[in-house]
Amino acid sequence: MPIPDDLKAKQQAQFPNHTYDYIENLASYESLETIDCIVTYGSDITEAIIEKADSLRWIMVFSAGIEELPHAKLQERAVLVTNVRGIHAIPMAEFTIAYMLSYVKRLANFATKQVEHNWSRDAEMSELAGKTIIIAGTGAIGKQIAQFAKVFQMKIIGINTSGETFAPFDQVVSIKEIQTVLPKGDFIVSILPETKATKALYQKSHFEAMKESAVFINIGRGSVVTEEVLIEVATSETIDHLYLDVTPIEPLPTKHVLWDFPNVTITPHVSAHSPKYLYRSFDIWLENISRFQNEEPLLNTINLNKGY
Template sequence: MMNTMTSITTVAIAVPLEAELVDRIRAVDPSVTVLYEPDLLPPERFPADHAGDPDFRRTPEQEERYWAMLNSAQVLYGFPNESPSGLARVATDNGHLQWVHAMAAGAGGAVKASGLDQQTLQKFKVTTSAGVHALPLAEFAAMGILNGFKRTAELALDQRARNWPELRTPTRLVSGSRLVIAGLGEIGLETARLARALGMAVSGTKRTPEPLEGIDQVTGNDGLPGLLATADAVVNTLPGTPYTEKLFNRDVFAAMKPGTVFVNVGRGTVVDEDALLEALDNGQVSYACLDVFAVEPLPLESPLWGHPKVLVSPHTSALSAAENRLITDRFCSNLRTFLDGGELPHLVDTVHFY
C-alpha cells in the first residue's frame, strides 16, 4: 500500500483517548497533523471505554464540527461514534479517506454491519487491534481451564450453602493434560504459551495448517474432531465468519471425551449453544467458561445464565487498564508503516470479514 500524501497526513481521533496518548501519535512524524477535540468525544466510563458514555450528546454545532473534523482526515483512529453506521457515513462522505484503525481485534463484523459495498470498501483500508488483546484473552482462557480442573464452580456453590462436604473430592492436574486450541492465531499462540508453562501439551487448528514451534499437532478445522478425542480442555479463539458459524456443533461436542473443559474467547457464533447445553448436561463438557455468545447481551431467558457448570463473562475478557496504551502503540507503529509506504498489518478481509 502506498501513501500518496507527500506533505501533511491528517489523523483524526474519532473515539475517546487520553491526551498523553494523542501526543504519542503526534510524535510519530513531523508531517502528521492530529485532530483531537476532547469536547466532541464522550467521556470514558472505565479504561478503554471506546464508545464512551452512552448518555453523551453533542449539540448541533458540535455534531457539525465532529463530522467536519473526520471528513478532513486521511486517517481515522477509531470508527466514528464507535459504530458501523459511523463507518458507513464517513466512508461515504470522506472522499480522501485512506485508512481507519479499529479498536477491536475482531472488527470484521462491524465492517460487514456497515453495509458498505465492495466498491466503497476498496477505497480505504481497515486495520484491527489484533494481538493487543492476546495476553488478557490468554490469561482469561488459562483461568477458565484452571476453574474447570479445580472445580471452582462447585466450591462456590458449597461456600454459598456453607456446606463442608463429608467426602473430599480430588481435583485434576493441569500439568500433563492435553489442550486443543481452535484458532492458532496470535491469541491462540499466546494461550498455548501460557498452557505450556502450566505443563500442558498443546495441539490446535489453523486455517492454513503448518508446523508451529511448541505445538504437537496442527490441522485445519476439518481435523478438529480427531484432535478432541484425547483433549482434556478446549479453547476457541476463532472469529465469527460463515466458515466458522456453529463449528462447535453436536457432532464436535460428541467427539470430545467426557469431562472436557471448554473455554470460548473467540466469537459466540462459533458455538451452537443448544449443543453446548446438551454436552454440559450429559457430562461430555464438565465446565464451560464463556466470554462471548451468539446474541449479546446474553438474553435473560438463556439457560446459560443459571447453569451450575457455566461461567458467564459479559464479553470483557480482553479488557485491561493498559488497553488504550497498547492500541495507541500499535497504531503508532502502523502509522510509521503507512507513512513509509509499507503494507499495513492486520487488515480486515472485506470478503470474509475477519
C-alpha cells in the same frame, strides 16, 4: 473512545503536523467529508458514514474483530482497514488459564462452601499437568495460550486452516480434521474469528465427539456455536462444562436459560480487558501512522474478502 492525555500528548509530539479530533458521536461529526482516517472500535462505522467521508483512506480498528464493518462499501471505496490483532494475547491467555485452573482446583465450589461455612474437602480436585488442550486458532492469542499451557506441562494440539505444525504446539491439524482430534481434548479452547466459514461451526456432533469429561472454552466469537446447540449440550450434559466469555447473543438477556445451567459459566465478554489495552493499541497505531506517511505496508492490514 476515552484516550488518556499522555497518549494524546505522545501522538501530538510524534506527529505534530496532523490534526486530531476526539469525538463521541461519529455520525454527528460535522467535518466528516474532510477526514483521511478514522480510529474506532468498529461498531459505529456505517455505509452512510463511508458515503459521506469523501476523503477517507484508512480505518484503524482498535479491536481484533471487524465483522461489524460494512465490508462491501469499504471495498467499493478502496478504504484500507487495519486492526490491533495481537494485543489481546496476554490477557486472553491468562483468562483461559484462569478458567482451567479454576476448573481443576474446584475454586467455584470452594467459594460456595465458604458462604456455607463448610469445611469439607473436594475429592475431585485435579491438576493441569498431563492433560491435553486443543486450541482452535493458532494466531497470536493461540500461541500465547499454548506457551502458558506448556509451562503447566500440558499436551497442546492446535487447529488452523493449513494444518502446519509449529512451536509451541505439539501437533496442529487443519480445521477440516477437527473431528479427528476432539476425542483427545480435556480442554477445547475456541478463539476463532467470525467468518463465513466459522459461523455455527461447532455442531452437536462435535461435542458428542469430545470426552464426557471435556471442558469447552469459548473466548473468540459467540457465533461459532448456536444457542440451540449450546442449550442442547448443557441440557444433555454431553460434556462436563462450558465456559463462555462470548455468546451468540450479546449481551446475554437476563432471563436467558444459559445463565441457569450448573455446567455453564458465563462471563460478559471480558477476556481481553486490560489497563494496557489502549497503550498496546497505540503502539500499533503510531507505528502505522509512520508507515502510512512513508507509503509503506501497514501492520495488521485486513483482507476484507477473508474477514481477517
